[in-house]
Amino acid sequence: MGDKKSIVLETLTNFISFVSPFFFYFFSLENAWRLIPVCFGLFGLMMLIVYVAKIPINYNIRNLKVRYRTTLLTAMAFILVTAVLTGLMGFINGLKRLAQATGNPSNVIVLSQGSTDEGISNLAFENMGDIAQQDGVKRQNDEPLCSRESYLVLSLPIAEPVPGSPTRRLLQVRGLFDPVASAEVHEFGLISGGEWFSEAGVRPSADPNKAPLVEVVLGQGIARQLAGDRAKAVKEKARNKDQLEVGDTIPLDTRELVVTGIMKTEGTTFDSEVWAKQSVIGPLLGKTNFTTLVLRATGPEQAQKLEDFFMGKDKDFKYEKSQVNAFTETNYYKSQSQTSIQLLVGTILVATVMGFGGVMGVMNTMFAAISQRVKDIGMLRLLGFSRWRILVSFLTESLLIALLGGLIGCVLGYMCNGLQATSIIGGGAGPGGKAVVFRVVVDWGVLGIGLTLSMLMGFVGGLIPAMSAMRFKPLESLRG
Amino acid sequence: MKFLMLIFKNLRRNMVRSLLTSAGIMVLVFVITLIWSILGFLDMATSEKAANFKGIVTEKWSIPSQLPFSYAATLEDGAAREESDVKPMDSMTWQFFIGSVDKTNIGFSTFIFAFCMEPKKLLTMMDELDSLQPGPRATLDTAIKAMEGNRQGIIVGQKRLAAIEKKVGDKIKVFGINYRDIELECEIVGTFPPGRYDNNTCINRDYLNASLDAFKAAKGRPHPLAEKTLNLVWVKVPTKDAFSKMSNQIDSSPMFAAPPVKIETASSGVSNFLAAYKDLLMILRYLLAPAIIITLTVVISNAISISVRERRKEMAVLKVIGFQPNQIILLVLGEAILLGVVAGAISSIGTYYFVNRVIGGIPFQIAFFSSFPVLDGALWWGAAIGFITSFAGSILPALSTRSIKVVDVFSKVA
Structure with missing residues (x-):
């Protein structure tokens, strides 16, 4: 007995270890689109079996039509679960895509020792020059190509807040030493009509009694959001009501920020940022130190080598003048996807529980369908239909409902595609994180997961009733 | 009392269906309890108190x-x-x-x-x-x-x-x-x-x-x-x-x-920090929770519809022995509501004790909140959700029993 138990356990463990890589492979959003052909392929296989085995599929379809109310109610559960899941996965996919699109594999982010987030980094100014001079850093005009940055969050009052809603917007500001070098490192251009801020970082105000205006460039996403924060009177007079444009101003206590350009940053975390001259915005907001040094390496391989060098991964070849944390930009933003992972886990939990509810619904339907058709099953058995054909017949019925519900749910979920949303990306442990504006992405991968969940619900919910149907004895069934 | 016993007996007659429906209600109420607890906690944190105000003084910008x-x-x-x-x-x-x-x-x-x-x-x-x-x-x-x-x-x-x-x-x-x-x-x-x-x-x-x-x-x-x-x-x-x-x-x-510094109420400060989570919280509040409630209603409605359709003969007999149409409607509604209230209450009360006592809160990081307690309201949420969804899900099938005509049912039997 004990041996049998251990054999069963061992088989189960082997099965799980065999299956899990496939599960994780398919449920990674990049590969999940493959689930769509898998779903249709399996359904096609099922239909082929139905055809070859001469299973009376018309009988099942007629039953679905006759009990159309029950069919629709059951499909409704599939539609809701699939639509909600695809919508939520689209949200997470958008966040994940944003983090992935932001990193440039040739860039290396240097933060102070121990810091995993720019928000808590505090780089010593005296070390920055030496760090930038290391081998592997790309040079331009005999100078290392790098971006010295001070990342800070500004708590900006909203002009006329709606009662009950936030009174301030937390605005991410990046103070730059040299905007042109930074633009080259990050490979961002400006939308035509704009220009980078000047060497001084300020320009005189039209009113000579006012302090000079602080020049800023904005990401496209934050330009849209800040347009909504303006006072009603200002908005009515604005040239563009939906987005701030070059020349528009943002009040900041006794100073004003003036927009000199809008960056082409759509689809990256920089889309939510305001860039300004560090020597102006830093002292204005009480942050005079640098938080981040971004180095442009000569290539992705060299960037990885620089990360290893600064992090001291190789004992014989490591940077010893100061201790810093360094990451290739792709690795850094990958680590910033922790929030997405947490949301993904939450979504999978919710989808599983909702799916379980849907399974209960389809089981009810199928059990009821079978109990109403006991005599039909007896007749089919007497006509020579084997047990497994009965099983396939009823399973096909529940899979048809699942396919219908899943497809409609996917269409509803797809309606979320492209919607603008806000959230936070962060590294998980401790404070930090960046507020980001992004677009919901319902792609084939997300649709694949939605359709698979629906089909899985249909399969699990239909299997047990179908198995009970195949056990009926023909004569007893006919007697009722 | 006899009426209640009849409802109990009816539920016990098809145990598989009653258990499946209850299980569906329980898992869905479980999720709603978690979502409402997170939202309720954040609502409390961002709502102004009438007395004993807490203010936060921070750097102005x-x-x-x-x-x-x-x-x-x-x-x-x-x-x-x-x-x-x-x-x-x-x-x-x-x-x-x-x-x-x-x-x-x-x-x-x-x-x-x-x-x-x-x-x-x-x-x-x-x-x-x-x-x-x-x-x-x-x-x-x-x-x-x-x-x-x-x-x-x-x-x-x-x-x-x-x-x-x-x-x-x-x-x-x-x-x-x-x-x-x-x-x-x-x-x-x-x-x-x-x-x-x-x-x-x-x-x-x-x-x-x-x-x-x-x-x-x-x-x-x-x-x-x-x-x-x-x-x-x-x-x-x-x-x-x-x-x-x-x-x-x-x-x-x-x-x-x-x-320079600024002072704001604690609720306002928290609210400003949560602004970045606005869309996520809106999804939870206006998409996920309603979708679960509708799913719940559909699951119950489906079960009750099937039950009513299967028992047309029985309801005709009840009419013959003197039951009024309204009594039959009440019988159907009573079965659904009893199932909904009991399953819902077990789920939310169970969630309350399990999450708060065993797990120590819902582990979900939002801003500086790393876990959320299941709120005291959960003790009655499940029963209320069960009542409302089972009523909404069963009212149409229950009303359909009025159209059962004794002559039609028995003529088919004959």
Whole structure:
């Protein structure tokens, strides 16, 4: 007995270890689109079996039509679960895509020792020059190509807040030493009509009694959001009501920020940022130190080598003048996807529980369908239909409902595609994180997961009733 | 009573269907309970209180707020200058120390996020700790006294303690991340009660300040953050009016020119921090929760529709023996509602006890909240959701029983 138990356990463990890589492979959003052909392929296989085995599929379809109310109610559960899941996965996919699109594999982010987030980094100014001079850093005009940055969050009052809603917007500001070098490192251009801020970082105000205006460039996403924060009177007079444009101003206590350009940053975390001259915005907001040094390496391989060098991964070849944390930009933003992972886990939990509810619904339907058709099953058995054909017949019925519900749910979920949303990306442990504006992405991968969940619900919910149907004895069934 | 017994018997007749429907209700109510608890908790945190207002004083423009510690005494006094000025009922200062117990390996298992503050303020100013039951309060009080006796004492949340694999009585060295080159040698003197502070730690503010002084003495220059060590000041005032007066006192004080400060209610501060989560919370509130409720209604409606269709003969017999159509409607509604209320109540009450007592809260990180308790409302939510969804799901099938004609049913039988 004990041996049998251990054999069963061992088989189960082997099965799980065999299956899990496939599960994780398919449920990674990049590969999940493959689930769509898998779903249709399996359904096609099922239909082929139905055809070859001469299973009376018309009988099942007629039953679905006759009990159309029950069919629709059951499909409704599939539609809701699939639509909600695809919508939520689209949200997470958008966040994940944003983090992935932001990193440039040739860039290396240097933060102070121990810091995993720019928000808590505090780089010593005296070390920055030496760090930038290391081998592997790309040079331009005999100078290392790098971006010295001070990342800070500004708590900006909203002009006329709606009662009950936030009174301030937390605005991410990046103070730059040299905007042109930074633009080259990050490979961002400006939308035509704009220009980078000047060497001084300020320009005189039209009113000579006012302090000079602080020049800023904005990401496209934050330009849209800040347009909504303006006072009603200002908005009515604005040239563009939906987005701030070059020349528009943002009040900041006794100073004003003036927009000199809008960056082409759509689809990256920089889309939510305001860039300004560090020597102006830093002292204005009480942050005079640098938080981040971004180095442009000569290539992705060299960037990885620089990360290893600064992090001291190789004992014989490591940077010893100061201790810093360094990451290739792709690795850094990958680590910033922790929030997405947490949301993904939450979504999978919710989808599983909702799916379980849907399974209960389809089981009810199928059990009821079978109990109403006991005599039909007896007749089919007497006509020579084997047990497994009965099983396939009823399973096909529940899979048809699942396919219908899943497809409609996917269409509803797809309606979320492209919607603008806000959230936070962060590294998980401790404070930090960046507020980001992004677009919901319902792609084939997300649709694949939605359709698979629906089909899985249909399969699990239909299997047990179908198995009970195949056990009926023909004569007893006919007697009722 | 006989009617109730009849409802019970009917439910027992098709146990598989009753159990499947109950299971469906239970899992869906479980999810709604979790979602509503998170949303309810955040709603409470962002709604203004009528009395005992808590205000947060921070740097006016920048986040994280970094003020000189010299601001502390004046702000703790509400910047009162005149006799007639309002003074806080209580106050506390927060200095954040972010560090790691391992200098080279910084990650979840080594991370420390500490509030450096006056230990005694834990029991009077910290949300939830200020309203502890006598037992946990006494335990925490013992740890606080130990911290006051030994300024290197540290209180560590239970999950953090498990993560760093230490126990009360152990000594740890915390290497500063935000305070570079500051290393705090601490002795764990106690833990927080399970729940909200599971991942936090508390260090005596005197120890941090003394360490910064020691840095200056050793290096001959102040620490780069020496003038930026005060992150927040909390003040408690009795009324909204007192809060407004204190707000004016702070805004008009010449003491806080560089950097300037602002005061806002705790609810407003939290609300501003949660703004970035607005869309996620909207999805939970307006998409997920309603979708689950509709799914629940559909599952119940489906089950009851099937049940009614299968029992047309039985209902015709009931009519023959004198049952009125309304009584039959009540019978159908009663079955659905009984199932919904009982399954819903079991689920939400079970969730309340399991999550709060066994898990210690819903582990979901939103802003600075790392876990959420299942709210007391959950004790009745399940029954209410069960009642409403089962009523909504069964009303149409129940009304359809009126159309059952005895003659038609029996003519088919004949």
